[in-house]
Amino acid sequence: MRSPTMTTGSRAADSADSPILEEAGESGSEQKPKPLVKYGELVILGYNGYLPAGERGRRRSKFVLYRRTQANGVRRSKHYVVKTPHSSEAILDASQHSISYTLNRNQAVIVEYMEDPDTDMFQEKATKWTENHEIDGLTTNGVLIMHPRGDFCGGSATCGPWRETSVGGAVFSLRESRSAQQKGLPCLAETNVLRDGTMIDLCGATLLWRSAEGLKNSPTKRDLEALVDELNAGRPQCPVGLNTLVIPRKLAGGGGGAPDLNQPYVYLHCGHVQGEHSWGKDGGEGSRRCPMCLTMGPVVRVCMGLEPAFYVDAAPPTYAFNPCGHMASERTVKYWASVDIPHGTNGFRAICPFCAEPLQGSPGYVRLIFQDNLD
Structure with missing residues (x-):
């Protein structure tokens, strides 16, 4: 079985075979292409299944990884110390793939x-x-x-420790800060082999690796849309306006137009879901008093999280992240609320995977209470 070599030496687990970055349909063969072997997906945190400006070319919210028709990897053959690397046979041979490293003024290593x-x-x-x-x-x-720690699918996983991987694939504890010159301690018992649910942070973008096997056990986008339709079929009502609420699959841009009376809102301190109304606006800006329980707190529009790769199970979306309002299953929301994502030079924080908004309050989410389901 072929295995991949990633940018810094990371390798994918055998269950996902070897990932390489290639878009679907780029086989380049004029003959009838053989079925592509899918290894998994690298999904960028912060996008709800799509880029706002559309997915075009290499600008994508996820990358599907397939096995190459012919391996293009290289491996270390031999290395030796020389005094004049530029006159070495390996350097002068254009067909020989080699790298030279200068040790000091009189020595260099050629690999x-x-x-x-x-x-x-x-x-x-x-x-x-x-x-x-x-x-x-x-x-x-x-x-x-x-x-x-544990299986990503099923909701039993917990956040493991963050490690740093070297160019050669070694694993180290984190440096004192992201750009510190002193490397961390070697973690000899740990590996850079990717497994379902492994996260990769590139200091500016955080990726989630989902193996092909793991994706088979995850809900599809159609499954998630069916869950939205099932919730809307219950015809949840606003207790103030008594109008029927409709959970959207995508949030419309916030403009100065007339409010959508069917758009559901959630009170983030109590979880009651209601429509747009002016009742209870006696608090600070963005804060209202819930007409059901009289709890004062912020209110936000509700929208479905539609990126299937972020889900740990296929349960109904009964919870929402605070403060963005993205809905997902209970186990999915609780898992992501427990994951510390690297932030800044040495900080960590939990975020909503669908929009990358930092979670607020404790525990960073709320259980949704619809008026057609008050149990």
Whole structure:
């Protein structure tokens, strides 16, 4: 079985085979293409299944990874120390893939690479070191990985520790800050092999790896839309205006037009779902008193989370994130509220995976209470 070599040496678990970055339909073969072997998806946190401006070319909210028809990986063949690397046979041979590293004024290490039929590769400055004449290093701001504890599908997983992976694939504890020159301690018992639910943080973008096997056990977008239709079929009502509420699949842009009387809103301190009305506006800006329980707190529009890769089960969407209002299943919401995402140079915070909004309050979510379901 072929295995991938990721930008910093990460490898996908055997259940997902080897991922390579390739869009569907880019086989390049004029003959009838063979069925592509899907390894999984890399999904960017913060997008609810689509980019606001549309998915075009390489600008996508997710990347589907397939096995290449022919492996393009290389592996280390041999290395040796020389005094004049530029006159070395390996450097002068254009057909030989090699890299030279300068150790000091009088020494350099040349590493030759050979083709590796068992590896797929795709490409991605900073701390580096040599050990036994072999060189390794970290990217400037680090590539961090987090393997969940337990199975991602099913809702039993918990957030594991964040680690940093080197260019050569070694695993280390986190540096004091993202760009610190001193590397962390080696974690010899841990691996960079991707598993379903592994997260990769690139200091500016956080990716979720979902294996093909894991996606088979996750709800599809059609399943999620059916859950929305089922909720709307219950015809939930606003207790003030008595109008029927309709849960949208996408939120319309907030403009200065007339309010949508069918748009549901949730009171984030109590969870009651109601429509647009002016009752209870006796608090601060954005705060209202709930007519059902008289709790004062913020109110936000409700919208369905439609990116299937973020779900840990296929249960009904009965919870919403605070403060964005994205709905998801109970286990999905509680899992993401417990995951600390790297933020800044050395901070962490929980976010909504559908919009990347930092969660507020404790526990960072609320149970939804519709007027057709008061149990």
